[in-house]
Amino acid sequence: xxxxxxxxxxxxxxxxxxxxxxxxxxxxxxxxxxxxxxxxxxxxxxxxxxxxxxxxxxxxxxxxxxxxxxxxxxxxxxxxxxxxxxxxxxxxxxxxxxxxxxxxxxxxxxxxxxxxxxxxxxxxxxxxxxxxxxxxxxxxxxxxxxxxxxxxxxxxxxxxxxxxxxxxxxxxxxxxxxxxxxxxxxxxxxxxxxxxxxxxxxxxxxxxxxxxxxxxxxxxxxxxxxxxxxxxxxxxxxxxxxxxxxxxx
Numbered sequence: 531x532x533x534x535x536x537x538x539x540x541x542x543x544x545x546x547x548x549x550x551x552x553x554x555x556x557x558x559x560x561x562x563x564x565x566x567x568x569x570x571x572x573x574x575x576x577x578x579x580x581x582x583x584x585x586x587x588x589x590x591x592x593x594x595x596x597x598x599x600x601x602x603x604x605x606x607x608x609x610x611x612x613x614x615x616x617x618x619x620x621x622x623x624x625x626x627x628x629x630x631x632x633x634x635x636x637x638x639x640x641x642x643x644x645x646x647x648x649x650x651x652x653x654x655x656x657x658x659x660x661x662x663x664x665x666x667x668x669x670x671x672x673x674x675x676x677x678x679x680x681x682x683x684x685x686x687x688x689x690x691x692x693x694x695x696x697x698x699x700x701x702x703x704x705x706x707x708x709x710x711x712x713x714x715x716x717x718x719x720x721x722x723x724x725x726x727x728x729x730x731x732x733x734x735x736x737x738x739x740x741x742x743x744x745x746x747x748x749x750x751x752x753x754x755x756x757x758x759x760x761x762x763x764x765x766x767x768x769x770x771x772x773x774x775x776x777x778x779x
Contacts, residue, residue: 532563547583589632608645615651631669642695652696656711680722697751703742
């Protein structure tokens with residue numbers, strides 16, 4: 531394991547902290563070798579879990595190395611298989627919930643960088659926001675001001691980022707799997723003081739899903755979630771009609 535030969539994993543775990551010098555050594559070895567093995571990936575994940583005290587530089591190094599391993603080194607290159615996605619979920623989530631922001635950043639970065647990931651991984655990522663709102667705890671609630679069980683601006687930003695990433699650059703509509711989680715969040719936060727951007731994101735995402743189900747060619751997700759012009763062109767899929775349909779349906 532060339533990368534981890536630069537540090538003593540046992541020593542770092544024993545003291546419970548990852549120092550800046552540790553990160554520097556790991557990065558130097560990683561840049562020289564360019565690859566990590568499955569065993570090293572597991573060991574790096576283990577270091578993150580075992581060390582509550584971490585130098586700020588650790589998060590970026592952790593995300594970079596494991597994203598490269600999953601997306602660029604694991605076969606097929608550039609794509610995440612269902613098996614590899616489950617490998618990641620099994621290692622960063624306990625009882626289905628991610629406990630640290632660093633691991634959450636890793637999840638989103640993998641979805642963002644891969645050319646394709648299974649829908650199960652996108653749903654898992656979106657579900658982290660739902661669980662955070664439901665429980666009012668976790669890394670997404672560490673710096674949240676106001677109602678912890680409402681949709682915050684940070685939640686909207688993260689949801690949008692996940693939805694954009696999963697859609698890639700093509701004209702792929704929001705899927706039913708994604709829409710189900712968004713509906714669950716909306717129902718969960720009914721009557722709460724949600725950030726105003728939530729309603730806009732929710733309605734446009736659902737409209738994209740409905741449009742595809744109705745046989746229309748969907749615009750890219752960035753277009754679908756950014757403006758209303760594409761909805762206005764569709765009459766029956768205007769924002770007013772979508773909202774009316776959700777109230778009655």
